[in-house]
Amino acid sequence: MGAGVSGLSAADSQFKTGLNDVPEGCISSIYMYLDPPEICKLARLNRAFRRASLADFVWETKLPSNHGYLVKEVLGQTLDSLCKKETFAKLCRPNRFDGGTKEVWLDKQSGKLCMSVSAKALKITGIDDRRYWNHIPTEESRFETVAYLQQIWWFEVVGELEFEFSPGSYSLFFRLHLGKPSRRFGRRTCNINQVHGWNIKPVRFQLSTSTGQEVSSECYLYDSGKWVYYHVGDFIVTGDSNSPTKIKFSMMQIDCTHTKGGRCALKYMPETENCMLSSASSVRENSASSSCLRTFTARIIQRGTRGWEQMILNALLQARVASANDADDLPPSPG
Numbered sequence: 001m002g003a004g005v006s007g008l009s010a011a012d013s014q015f016k017t018g019l020n021d022v023p024e025g026c027i028s029s030i031y032m033y034l035d036p037p038e039i040c041k042l043a044r045l046n047r048a049f050r051r052a053s054l055a056d057f058v059w060e061t062k063l064p065s066n067h068g069y070l071v072k073e074v075l076g077q078t079l080d081s082l083c084k085k086e087t088f089a090k091l092c093r094p095n096r097f098d099g100g101t102k103e104v105w106l107d108k109q110s111g112k113l114c115m116s117v118s119a120k121a122l123k124i125t126g127i128d129d130r131r132y133w134n135h136i137p138t139e140e141s142r143f144e145t146v147a148y149l150q151q152i153w154w155f156e157v158v159g160e161l162e163f164e165f166s167p168g169s170y171s172l173f174f175r176l177h178l179g180k181p182s183r184r185f186g187r188r189t190c191n192i193n194q195v196h197g198w199n200i201k202p203v204r205f206q207l208s209t210s211t212g213q214e215v216s217s218e219c220y221l222y223d224s225g226k227w228v229y230y231h232v233g234d235f236i237v238t239g240d241s242n243s244p245t246k247i248k249f250s251m252m253q254i255d256c257t258h259t260k261g262g263r264c265a266l267k268y269m270p271e272t273e274n275c276m277l278s279s280a281s282s283v284r285e286n287s288a289s290s291s292c293l294r295t296f297t298a299r300i301i302q303r304g305t306r307g308w309e310q311m312i313l314n315a316l317l318q319a320r321v322a323s324a325n326d327a328d329d330l331p332p333s334p335g
Helices: 002-014 024-031 036-042 047-053 056-060 067-075 084-092 278-303 306-322
Strands: 095-097 102-106 113-117 133-137 145-149 155-163 168-178 180-184 187-191 203-209 214-219 227-237 245-253 263-272
Touching (some): 024 047, 024 056, 067 095, 203 227
Antiparallel strands (some): 095 102, 133 145, 168 227, 168 263, 203 214
16 A cells, blocks of 8 residues: 555656746746846746746837837837847936937836936026036036036026827926035035025926926925925826927026025936836835735736746745845846
């Protein structure tokens, strides 16, 4: 009888499955429900997982609908020269265009579009007069310099942009700093001696698009010594047109009864709704890593692949452990 039990155990072991037995098509289908960093972690497990992670149809779902425009106009390449995963990886890196005055990238977690524009691409009243403005070098700008206002009566900044956005809701911000940032003996310092005039009258923000959308708001500038995002407004790009959207935005305080000064203008950032600011991307990634096991079961059940549920969950756990000391295949989101 013992021999019979032993024989049954041996027979059962022949039908046990492992990660190498998971169909590649099943893996690819599951990848459709995962975020890009999770896909890259799972791809390290074995050849089947890696091959499945290279499928174009997997990464097609992670790319924005305007990725062809981005590849051509921003990367200067053609879609035929890149596979979809490579396209996504390249677009996640900061890519400058328009003479190096603008930078665009995809948030690697969500695939949403983010953009920054240098102060040198904006029309700023008195920008060429050193009595009013200076361009100062700083490590706190991705463009290496910021426009610093010493003192002026008529303050006005206007920007224009023509870009083919993918359908969605976008938010536009000015990133401003009251005070002159610098470094002394390796430590960050801020000179606020020239900060004045911003608490007397509010600054007016305006946004308009070629599709007829308009928004305006007013806000006092505050919090000296640190960068603050000031929300200009939101605009919507519909899915019924692939033509570029023209955007005009401005910031002004033109009450000439008093001077204004001590302010830096670094950039503005339009980005899609539900896409976090780049400075918070690392926080979001950590929270996604801790919750992926909890949400992954529901995704598999929705797909109807219960037979592989525990196996893939174990694989995802292994991927998290394996990636603890390794960098993702995708570049980090810019700060």
